[in-house]
Amino acid sequence: MKRTVLALLGITAVSACGPSSRGDNFGTNDGGNNGSGSNNGSGGDGCSAASKLIYTVDQGNVLYSFDATTKTFASLGTLNCPAGSGSSGAALYEPFSMGVDRNSQAYVLYVDQNGIDQPQVFKVDTTASGIPCTATSFNGASGLAEFGMGFSTTTAGGDVDQLFIAGGAAVSTTSPSTLATLNVTTMATTNIHSLTGSPELTGNANAELWGFFPDATNPKIGQINKTTGAVASVNLPASMKGGPMDWAFAFYGGNYFVFLQRDANTSDTDTTVYEVTPAGALVGMTSSNGKHIVGAGVSTCAPVVIQ
Numbered sequence: 001m002k003r004t005v006l007a008l009l010g011i012t013a014v015s016a017c018g019p020s021s022r023g024d025n026f027g028t029n030d031g032g033n034n035g036s037g038s039n040n041g042s043g044g045d046g047c048s049a050a051s052k053l054i055y056t057v058d059q060g061n062v063l064y065s066f067d068a069t070t071k072t073f074a075s076l077g078t079l080n081c082p083a084g085s086g087s088s089g090a091a092l093y094e095p096f097s098m099g100v101d102r103n104s105q106a107y108v109l110y111v112d113q114n115g116i117d118q119p120q121v122f123k124v125d126t127t128a129s130g131i132p133c134t135a136t137s138f139n140g141a142s143g144l145a146e147f148g149m150g151f152s153t154t155t156a157g158g159d160v161d162q163l164f165i166a167g168g169a170a171v172s173t174t175s176p177s178t179l180a181t182l183n184v185t186t187m188a189t190t191n192i193h194s195l196t197g198s199p200e201l202t203g204n205a206n207a208e209l210w211g212f213f214p215d216a217t218n219p220k221i222g223q224i225n226k227t228t229g230a231v232a233s234v235n236l237p238a239s240m241k242g243g244p245m246d247w248a249f250a251f252y253g254g255n256y257f258v259f260l261q262r263d264a265n266t267s268d269t270d271t272t273v274y275e276v277t278p279a280g281a282l283v284g285m286t287s288s289n290g291k292h293i294v295g296a297g298v299s300t301c302a303p304v305v306i307q
Contacts, residue, residue, distance in 0.1 A: 046159060047301030050104045050127050054250045054302070056259060057095045057108060058271075059292040063124070063131055066296075068252035069306075071273070071286040081122040081133035083110040093120070097200065097248070099149035099163055100126070100297035107163065107184060108133075108295065111146055115170065119145045121187065138187040144180060146171050148211070148249070152203025152226065153300045161300055164201055164209055164226065165189070171198035173215045173244065179229045193229025200249035202256070205300045210251060212258050214244035221249075221256055221280060234280035242266040248296035253306040255283060259293040 054066040061079040066072070083093035092113045100106045106124040121138035124131055147167025154160045163184055168177045177199075179192045199211030201224075213220045213233065219240050222233030242262030250257045258274040271288040 045301065047102065047299075048104065048127075051100075051102055051299045051301040052303065054252060054257060054296060054298045055098065055100050055106055055126055056248060056291075056293045056297075057098050057106075057295040059094060059246070059294055061095060062291075063106075063126065064291070065126075066250075066257075066273075068250075068257060068275075068302075071284075073288065073291070076126065077131050079108070079122075079124060079131060079133060081108065081110060081120075081124070082135065083120050083122070084112075084117075093117075095295050096146060097148050098295035098297040099151050099201075100299045101151055101161055101163075101184070102159065102299045102301050104299065106297055107136075107149065107182075109147065109149065115145075123184075136184075136187050138182070142180070142189045142191075143169060144178060144189055145169050146198070147177075148198065148200035149182070150201030150203045150209065150249070150297070151300055152209045153205050153207045156207045157205060158207065159205075159300075161203075162226075164203065164224075166195055166199050166201055166211065166224075168198075173197045173213070179224065192227070195224075195229055195231065199224075200247055200296070202249050202251040202296075202298060203300060204251045204302065204304050206304050210249075210256065212247060212249035212256070214247045214260070215241075216243045217241055219244070221258070221276065221278075223278075234278075236274075236276060236280050237282045239282065239285075240274055242268070246271060246292055246294050248293050250296045250298040252298060252302050254278070254304060257296070259288070259296050261292060 056064045063076045064073045093110045096109045096111045098108045104126045110120045119140040121136045122133040147165040149165045151161040163182045166179045177195045180189045197213045199213045209224045219236045220233040222231040246261040248259040261271045262268045271293040273286040275283040
C-alpha cells in the first residue's frame with residue numbers, strides 16, 4: 001500500500017511505504033495509555049502464546065502470524081474490514097500499517113489509494129474465528145493520515161501499553177513527520193515531537209520504542225526517545241539499501257525484524273524479512289515466498305531475550 005499512495009500522489013522522495021546470533025540463514029519457509037494489560041494469558045507472565053507472535057498483513061488483506069524462532073509464516077485468513085465508505089469506495093482502500101496489543105488485538109490502518117478520503121483504523125481480533133474487524137472512530141483529523149505504529153510498555157517490565165504512531169499527511173523518507181500517541185479507547189492523538197522520515201515503529205516490555213527508517217541509500221533503525229523524539233540511530237547493511245516500496249517492522253527476543261520490498265531498481269519481487277541486531281548487524285534473511293507485507297505488529301508480551 002505504501003507504494004501505491006506515493007505513486008498516485010506524485011511523491012518522489014521514496015518509491016512507495018530475536019533470537020540472538022543464530023547465524024545467517026536465507027530460508028524459504030512459508031499503543032495513549034489505554035490500560036491494555038495482560039489479562040488473557042496462559043503463562044506465568046500473563047501472556048498467551050498467541051500474544052507472543054509477530055503478526056503481518058499484506059497488500060491483499062491477508063493476515064499472517066510470523067514465528068520469529070522458526071522464521072515461518074502461517075496464514076490466518078483474509079481481513080474483511082468494512083473500509084471505504086467515502087467517495088473512493090472500498091476497492092481503493094488497502095491496509096497500510098498495524099500494531100498489536102497484549103491481548104492479541106490488532107489495530108490496522110487502512111488508507112485511500114487516491115489520498116482523498118479519510119484513513120480508517122480497525123480493531124481486529126487475531127484469535128477469533130473469521131478474524132472479525134471492528135470500526136473505530138479514528139478519522140485522521142489531526143493530520144496523521146499515513147503512519148507507522150507500535151505498542152510499548154509505559155514502564156520497563158510493566159504490563160500497561162501505550163500505542164505510538166509516526167507519520168503525517170503522506171509518507172516520505174526525507175520530509176518531517178510527527179511522533180504521537182494514539183489512545184485506542186478514545187482514538188485521540190497527542191503529538192510529541194517531529195521526526196525526519198516515515199518510520200515504522202515497534203516497542204517492547206523494556207518500555208523502549210524503536211523505528212525502522214527506510215531510505216534508498218542509508219536505511220537505519222534507531223531507538224526513539226518517547227518524550228523528546230530524539231533518535232539514536234544506526235545504519236543497516238548495504239544489502240538493505242534500495243528505494244523502499246513496502247516496509248514493516250517488529251521486535252522479538254532482542255533483535256529486530258524488517259519486512260522490506262524495494263523498488264524495480266533492485267531484484268526484489270516480494271518482501272524479504274531481515275533480522276538485525278540493535279547495532280544494525282544482519283543476522284539472517286528469510287524469503288516471504290511471494291508476499292507483499294505492508295504492516296507488522298508484535299505485542300509487548302514478546303520476549304525481550306531468548307532463554
